[in-house]
Amino acid sequence: MPAAPTPRPGAASPDARRPSADPWRVDLRELGRRAGSLHELERSIPAPADWRVELIGVPEGAPIDLRLRLESVMEGVLVSGEVDAPVTGSCARCLEPIEETLELDVQELFAYEGSTTEATSEEDEVRRVEGDHLDLQPMVRDLVVLSLPLAPTCTEDCSGLCADCGQRLDELPADHAHEVTDPRWAGLAQRFGVGPGAPQADRPTPAPGTPGPDNPEEN
Ligand SMILES: [Zn+2]
Ligand SMILES: [Zn+2]
Secondary structure (H helix, E strand, C coil), X not given: CCCXXXXXXXXXXXXXXXXXXXXXXXXXXXXXXXXXXXXXXXXXXXXCCCCEXXXXXXXXXXXXXXXXXXXXXXXXXXXXXXXXXXXXXXXXCCCCEEEEEEEEEEEEEEECCCCHHHHHCCCCCCEECECCEEECHHHHHHHHHHXXXXXXXXXXXXXXXXXXXXXXXXXXXXXXXXXXXXXXXXXXXXXXXXXXXXXXXXXXXXXXXXXXXXXXXXX
């Protein structure tokens, strides 16, 4: 196994040279703490892995576009604006691929350390400024993942698949149907009162769950 190149003593690693390489991290030193100061932020950041629910999610590395306003307020930094996230998945009804972009609005307060808001809220109730920066990733992740539908559909009123042939109903003619041709089923249908000409009145209705006298399994 070839030896990995050992870093020369004193040579900074790329990460150490660029402490703010994390694109989700926002340096607040420029914004300052004077209430009312504003900072606009536009960034496109590759999505981390696992921003997804069962049938739909953001592909890893896809660009998350942020257009945010950071405003210094008494208690902290108010972050508001828009987040666009491309998502791919499949329709819960017909399994067709889905590809779209979520356009989401966000507005959240990041409380300053030592602020009243920080002192009077639980750790998980309000986001926090961490020293002289804030981390946008948990906020954006929650925003995106919580808006992913558990049952996404390819169109608002997708009709799903034909139970008999498995084709997409939206691509079939409106009168698409399958004839029941098996005579055994036709006979049963008639006997149990679901077909035409079935006897209705002369048969007592068995209580639910009790096997009736004419249970088809026993014949
Ligand atoms: Zn569909
Ligand atoms: Zn069919």
